[in-house]
Amino acid sequence: MQEYQISLTAIMSAYLRAYHSRHDNPKIFDDFLAHRIIPEERQALIEQGLANSLKLSDPERAAVCPDQATALAWVLRAMTGPPNILSRSRYTEDSLEEAIRQGVEQYVILGAGLDTFAFRRPDLVKQLRVYELDHPATQTFKRHRLAELKWKITPNLNYVPIDFTQGNLTAALTQSSYAPQAKSFFSWLGVTMYLTRDEVYTTLRAIANIAPAGSTVIFDYLDTDAYDPGKAASRVQGMLKLAQHAGEPMKTGFEPSTLAADIARLGLRIQDNLSPADIEERYFQGRVDGYYACEHVHFARAVIK
Numbered sequence: 001m002q003e004y005q006i007s008l009t010a011i012m013s014a015y016l017r018a019y020h021s022r023h024d025n026p027k028i029f030d031d032f033l034a035h036r037i038i039p040e041e042r043q044a045l046i047e048q049g050l051a052n053s054l055k056l057s058d059p060e061r062a063a064v065c066p067d068q069a070t071a072l073a074w075v076l077r078a079m080t081g082p083p084n085i086l087s088r089s090r091y092t093e094d095s096l097e098e099a100i101r102q103g104v105e106q107y108v109i110l111g112a113g114l115d116t117f118a119f120r121r122p123d124l125v126k127q128l129r130v131y132e133l134d135h136p137a138t139q140t141f142k143r144h145r146l147a148e149l150k151w152k153i154t155p156n157l158n159y160v161p162i163d164f165t166q167g168n169l170t171a172a173l174t175q176s177s178y179a180p181q182a183k184s185f186f187s188w189l190g191v192t193m194y195l196t197r198d199e200v201y202t203t204l205r206a207i208a209n210i211a212p213a214g215s216t217v218i219f220d221y222l223d224t225d226a227y228d229p230g231k232a233a234s235r236v237q238g239m240l241k242l243a244q245h246a247g248e249p250m251k252t253g254f255e256p257s258t259l260a261a262d263i264a265r266l267g268l269r270i271q272d273n274l275s276p277a278d279i280e281e282r283y284f285q286g287r288v289d290g291y292y293a294c295e296h297v298h299f300a301r302a303v304i305k
């Protein structure tokens with residue numbers, strides 16, 4: 001990421017959660033605050049841009065769309081974003097609820113973007129200390145927006161700036177009120193693909209070192225086929241192009257069959273390594289609206305040994 005650039009993919013992720021919450025049923029993940037956290041003028045620009053993109057991607061369909069809302073719905077059905085973003089958040093927050101029942105005290109949201117958990121789930125937040133870590137430019141943007149909205153930042157909610165390319169997770173958390181002895185839950189959604197393999201491993205190793213045994217980390221990742229034009233699904237190739245265009249190129253994938261061994265060396269034991277087929281079965285079966293699990297996207301859940 002560029003030093004001063006607000007993450008456009010973070011804004012888009014929040015927009016896609018907002019759209020789903022307001023337009024789709026049944027819900028995969030209901031982020032009913034997402035539409036408030038994105039400034040209205042940005043939402044209008046995103047909707048206009050997406051709807052207009054149908055003229056390029058499917059001119060015949062665009063010609064018969066009576067209005068912007070219909071064009072927008074068509075475009076969203078063809079994108080990887082909605083299924084990917086909704087199912088990873090659902091998987092994470094379901095796992096977090098279970099972890100809280102088992103005594104987790106801290107929730108660390110890595111690359112939080114415009115995540116609204118801290119305001120959407122007061123029932124869970126009151127049982128936790130929450131740490132949102134993100135790139136300074138995006139975090140500053142979010143904090144300005146929270147101030148505009150006058151959403152109350154409770155004392156147990158902490159904002160910690162970080163740049164994962166600098167390998168400084170331990171330093172960042174050590175300088176905050178994060179308690180290294182408290183059982184913790186880390187989520188890292190929509191971030192690993194933007195980093196190098198070494199940066200991902202460095203961060204995972206730091207998590208294993210700074211959290212006690214039994215703590216959990218969840219992250220999503222692209223498999224290596226996603227980067228091979230001969231093997232990648234066309235909508236995933238489209239996603240890579242969009243990310244590049246947004247100035248946030250995706251660059252790293254992992255091999256699902258060796259992930260467990262790779263991260264065991266960092267001090268983590270894999271508990272779940274969900275494939276697109278697993279994700280489809282859990283969250284998309286029976287849907288009639290055209291959403292289906294994103295090819296090449298996997299969800300990993302690991303515990304600290």
Ligand SMILES: C[S@@+](CC[C@H](N)C(=O)[O-])C[C@H]1O[C@@H](n2cnc3c(N)ncnc32)[C@H](O)[C@@H]1O
Pocket residue numbers: 001007009010013014085110111112113114115133134135138162163164165188189190191194
């Ligand atoms: C696709 S967004 C995902 C945001 C959020 N996790 C979600 O699911 O909506 C990627 C996030 O990773 C953050 N990010 C990307 N590269 C980063 C880096 N080098 N250091 C810190 N944060 C980074 C961005 O600021 C952004 O918030």
